Amino acid sequence: MIGAPGRRLVLLGATGSIGTQALDVLVRHPEVARLHGLAVGGTRPDLVADQVLAHRPERVVVSAAGHAAAVEAAVHRACAAAGIPAPRIDVGADAVVELAGCLGPGDVVLNAITGSVGLLPTLAVLASGARLALANKESLVVGGHLVTDAAAPGQILPVDSEHTAIAQALAGVRHDQIDHLVVTASGGPFRGRSRAELAAVTPEQALAHPTWSMGRVITTNSATLVNKALEVIEACFQFDLPEDRVQVVVHPQSIVHSMVTLVDGSTIAQASPPDMRHAIGWALAHPEKLPGLAAPLDFTTAQSWTFEPVDEDTFDAIPLARAAHREGGGAMAVYNAVNEEAVDAFFAGDLDFLGITALIRRVLESPRRPRALAADGVEGLLAVEGWARTAARDLISSTEG
Numbered sequence: 001m002i003g004a005p006g007r008r009l010v011l012l013g014a015t016g017s018i019g020t021q022a023l024d025v026l027v028r029h030p031e032v033a034r035l036h037g038l039a040v041g042g043t044r045p046d047l048v049a050d051q052v053l054a055h056r057p058e059r060v061v062v063s064a065a066g067h068a069a070a071v072e073a074a075v076h077r078a079c080a081a082a083g084i085p086a087p088r089i090d091v092g093a094d095a096v097v098e099l100a101g102c103l104g105p106g107d108v109v110l111n112a113i114t115g116s117v118g119l120l121p122t123l124a125v126l127a128s129g130a131r132l133a134l135a136n137k138e139s140l141v142v143g144g145h146l147v148t149d150a151a152a153p154g155q156i157l158p159v160d161s162e163h164t165a166i167a168q169a170l171a172g173v174r175h176d177q178i179d180h181l182v183v184t185a186s187g188g189p190f191r192g193r194s195r196a197e198l199a200a201v202t203p204e205q206a207l208a209h210p211t212w213s214m215g216r217v218i219t220t221n222s223a224t225l226v227n228k229a230l231e232v233i234e235a236c237f238q239f240d241l242p243e244d245r246v247q248v249v250v251h252p253q254s255i256v257h258s259m260v261t262l263v264d265g266s267t268i269a270q271a272s273p274p275d276m277r278h279a280i281g282w283a284l285a286h287p288e289k290l291p292g293l294a295a296p297l298d299f300t301t302a303q304s305w306t307f308e309p310v311d312e313d314t315f316d317a318i319p320l321a322r323a324a325h326r327e328g329g330g331a332m333a334v335y336n337a338v339n340e341e342a343v344d345a346f347f348a349g350d351l352d353f354l355g356i357t358a359l360i361r362r363v364l365e366s367p368r369r370p371r372a373l374a375a376d377g378v379e380g381l382l383a384v385e386g387w388a389r390t391a392a393r394d395l396i397s398s399t400e401g
């Protein structure tokens with residue numbers, strides 16, 4: 001029996017890449033949970049209306065007030081036409097946090113919001129006792145020990161193909177039997193290029209990911225390798241290991257999703273075709289396995305899987321993140337916040353591709369960085385974030401002018 005009868009799901013970020021794939025998993029495996037509520041930014045009102053008709057959630061939350069009227073109108077129109085009662089609709093960031101925390105033990109919340117704005121919802125889920133299926137890696141990167149300390153053992157199930165793979169490889173393995181983790185990376189669309197060749201890269205080129213179809217921020221992060229850098233930190237917190245025990249290897253086929261090397265010299269890998277529904281379904285249904293969740297590998301045709309080291313001289317995102325993790329405190333919140341600002345500036349044409357990690361480095365190295373603030377719990381971390389965003393924007397506008 002998969003999922004207890006009456007098990008509820010709250011889906012944060014329902015209209016995104018992960019959110020829509022999660023609903024696809026739910027359509028094919030309704031036994032996993034019943035959709036209780038969904039939260040969205042609000043830019044796709046018609047999609048929200050379709051989701052409401054298909055899944056009949058009791059609640060909808062729109063985080064951006066500016067989009068609320070359009071979502072409300074689309075949902076009410078669709079429900080009236082279908083002759084069903086409209087769900088309750090709330091608006092604003094506080095309402096997202098409230099929805100995140102409204103379930104309890106036995107239920108599950110999938111946090112598939114993009115960005116550090118996912119931190120407060122993550123903490124609300126953990127306080128509620130519900131399972132947290134966590135796609136929003138930023139909340140773990142930014143919150144760090146604040147998040148892991150708030151979590152009961154096993155309460156967070158990662159929805160990131162690498163971390164889902166590691167969690168599966170670790171089944172039956174004790175923590176003291178782990179030598180190190182090996183996180184695989186596709187290498188992104190610019191694998192093999194030199195720094196000179198990267199200087200003129202455009203947002204359109206950065207959005208052409210070779211193996212995965214994902215949201216704009218994570219796709220850009222895959223091109224800069226910032227995504228892999230965030231995943232190294234995510235792995236440190238998720239699996240309680242220092243950064244020097246989390247290796248990264250480039251594996252362009254994206255079939256081996258990550259590996260664990262044990263103290264006896266054995267390496268355990270998890271492999272499947274690249275399809276995020278695998279990671280989503282794993283986290284929602286664990287410890288059950290959903291039959292036919294995603295297509296399996298086909299070994300009747302020839303294939304090669306290759307592995308190569310990361311070119312860290314060209315792509316400096318990972319060493320920068322390792323240094324931020326070693327420093328601890330608010331350094332990782334700064335790293336992530338500056339990256340979020342830099343990605344926006346890159347798309348606005350205000351920053352070139354190599355400028356993204358250069359900006360992260362400059363802000364991390366700033367003597368004015370408020371290092372002590374991060375000790376003041378979540379408020380302190382959010383203050384560090386705010387400082388980093390302002391510092392990043394100031395640097396972007398000063399180099400522009």
Ligand code: NAD
Pocket residue numbers: 012013014015016017018019039040041042043063093096111112113114115117135136137138159160161212213214215216217218276
């Ligand atoms: P996306 O941009 O496609 O979707 C983001 C979703 O969040 C949208 O529904 C948007 O409306 C909603 N949203 C934005 N701000 C919100 C807010 N303040 N409150 C509530 N909802 C809000 O992003 P994505 O690619 O689905 O990625 C989501 C998260 O999952 C990211 O943290 C990403 O790193 C992680 N992730 C994604 C993939 C992938 O394959 N897409 C893989 C691994 C991890």
Ligand code: MG
Pocket residue numbers: 160161162231
């Ligand atoms: Mg990943």
